[in-house]
Amino acid sequence: MLIISIIISIYLLYNNNNKNTNMIQNNTLKLKFLNNILFSDNMFYDVNDNNDISLFYNDDKKSYLSLNIDIVDFYYNLKDLTVYNNTNYRLSLLNANNLIKLELESKININNTYQQYLLAETEYKDALNAFHSMIYSLPSGNELNIVFNKSLKTLNKLLYTILSKISKKYY
Numbered sequence: 001m002l003i004i005s006i007i008i009s010i011y012l013l014y015n016n017n018n019k020n021t022n023m024i025q026n027n028t029l030k031l032k033f034l035n036n037i038l039f040s041d042n043m044f045y046d047v048n049d050n051n052d053i054s055l056f057y058n059d060d061k062k063s064y065l066s067l068n069i070d071i072v073d074f075y076y077n078l079k080d081l082t083v084y085n086n087t088n089y090r091l092s093l094l095n096a097n098n099l100i101k102l103e104l105e106s107k108i109n110i111n112n113t114y115q116q117y118l119l120a121e122t123e124y125k126d127a128l129n130a131f132h133s134m135i136y137s138l139p140s141g142n143e144l145n146i147v148f149n150k151s152l153k154t155l156n157k158l159l160y161t162i163l164s165k166i167s168k169k170y171y
Contacts, residue, residue: 027069030076035063037082037090038097064100070158071096078151085137088130092155095127099162106166113169120166124159131155 039061065072075093082089102120106113132152138144 027066027072030072031063031066033079034065034072034075034093037086038063038065038093040090062101064097064104065093067104068100068158068162071100074151074155074158081134081138081148084139085134088133088137092127092130092134095123095130096159099123099127099159103162103166106169117166117169120163124163127159128152128156 065075075089075096078089099120102116102123106116106120109116135145135148138148
């Protein structure tokens with residue numbers, strides 16, 4: 001009986017280890033895909049309140065996506081949308097990455113929490129707006145629009161969860 005218990009324990013341990021290895025490899029693949037999109041070039045565009053477009057370069061190629069696997073899963077599962085509007089997909093991903101970075105900084109830094117919250121709120125809105133703007137590039141079709149609208153609500157929940165964590169440091 002003891003030998004059977006040991007064999008079953010070893011099997012379960014080995015099986016669990018294989019599942020964890022597969023999960024890590026799968027997440028690594030997802031992150032690699034998203035980081036390739038995120039850092040496809042160093043140029044980024046910004047539109048201010050006066051509708052002036054400014055171009056800036058981002059040499060800080062640092063991804064914070066791995067800190068939030070739900071965001072990784074969300075964007076990776078919707079990777080087919082890059083065919084329709086890669087620019088807004090990428091911009092939404094960039095803003096989500098920045099929001100995750102601000103969440104990390106809010107855990108470390110206790111100074112300037114109000115300014116961090118305001119910046120996080122802007123990143124939250126920009127990520128949603130960029131994602132929402134993809135709807136104009138999608139082919140017409142009721143089923144695709146339903147999926148897109150559900151995805152937009154899901155993204156809102158995911159990003160709002162991050163924003164709420166940051167706001168707790170301020171309030």
